[in-house]
Amino acid sequence: MTVRVRFAPSPTGYLHIGGARTALFNWMFARRHGGRFLLRIEDTDLKRTIPGAIENLMAALRWLGLDWDEGPDVGGPYGPYVQTERAPLYRQWARWLVEHDKAYQCFCTPAELEARRATQQAAGDLPGYDRRCRALTPEQVAEKEAAGLEYVIRFKMPIEGVTVVPDAIRGDITFDNSQITDFVLLKSNGLPTYHLAHVVDDHFMAITHIMRADEWINTAPLHVQIWQAFGWPMPVYAHLSLVLNPSGKGKLSKRTQAFREDGQEVLVQVEEFRQAGYLPQAVVNFLANVGWAFGEDREKFPIEEAIPRFELKSINPAPARLPYAKLDWLNGQYIQAMTPLELARAVKPFLDAAGYEVNPEALLTVIPSLSVRLKRLNEAVEFLRFLFDDRPLALTAADLTDKKLGADGGLAAYRQARDLVAAVEPYNLEQIEAGLRQLGERVSSNGKAGPFLGKLRLAITGQPVSPPLFESMLALGRQRVLGRLDEVIALMGKTP
């Protein structure tokens, strides 16, 4: 039997990082077993559906490299893959349940239900439907229907006994049936709730394993009962642990912002990770380490290598916060592993977005120094600002002065550096470095080039943090370097 799994998001928001992990685990499982991974859109909540969500979901999944074998866009033998397009199917099977005494029509209005819930709550009673329509006689039902009253279809949950939910990660979970009310299967607008829709779809789409988030555990007994009512073979359920807020308080939600304990906001939507300059390989690698481990004490790995090792039984059932700091480290590792050309290409869109005109040659010059420094691609913008921004340096003479550089604090040294830059031939890394290093050693009281080169780097880039001096000079070009040195000399000359 071929393994068939699905990722079934509702288009009520953009793909968030927790959802991405659920998708990843399903995808890995499918790939591990040579099975099929399908994408199904669960859009039965018309009120909460937001425009553009499906496109965002698909784009995010694609960006992560989680390709689906069947889905709304690619089709497949079990379509359609959008629930609102399958509405007649759910109605048909809801009716079947009513006809077989497994479900019933309920005419209670939302207002009535809410009022009763309020009463229950006030009395400290167990909230939940009181099942009054379950006792309706066929005549009463016919009467209400004839009167044109709207109704929903509710499942006839067994009143007594227990329901066992087999879970591939947690083992059997037993629920008292008295804890579960008669849930709505079909809403009055004719669309199904999740409970009915997922069972019908997973059956007709021949799903073999359902990997979904922990939050579904409590309704799983209902789902087990629905499978049994239909008499359909039940797929394997595996409830993945929740991804918590970084603060550890509450689950990560796609609709709320998330904060760390120190109050700093963290990214939640997959799209935000892309915009912040994270690499998809890094994000996927990162996610694979939350709730699952590669083994052999290995944290960094291409996902392809993880696939053959992926097992349901090795999934950790404990809820986890996302270790965001580790993502930064991983991303940095992946950036370091890129070739200069790859990195240049990856960084370019971020520079473009900042309005920086990229001179390919200059960019390539500083790429090697970027490689070990960047944690996120978007950091290149700040780091390379000096290359694109010729505004006068926001520095004071004091910033550029060092006692070790003589009585004038270095003014003479800068003048010599200027002459050197003007004359050096050819203008390349080796020549620039040889000349300036020699100069630095000569002008510094301790005989080391360090102090002078440090100040010179600051003078030329104007940034406390930048690529190393010589690369920066090369990328800038001789004329611009001379211009900046003139600026510095003028500045220091004014305030001796």
Added chain:
RNA sequence: GCCCUCAUCGUCUAGGGGACCAGGACGUGGCCCUUUCAAGGCCAAAACCGGGGUUCGAAUCCCCGUGAGGGCACCA
């Protein structure tokens, strides 16, 4: 309130009765290297929630606490 799940360094995890005075990674601290910032190298601090059992032996199995999370919708 009721029900369900979970529980190893700050965080993510390895561990599935003796191989564990508990391993790795990130982060943190120190040192080295160094023109800034990084990267890199070396070193360090840092955990089995508590209490009972079971057993010759428990991080590993059971029970009870406690804590954290989830659920109790015509939302998914």
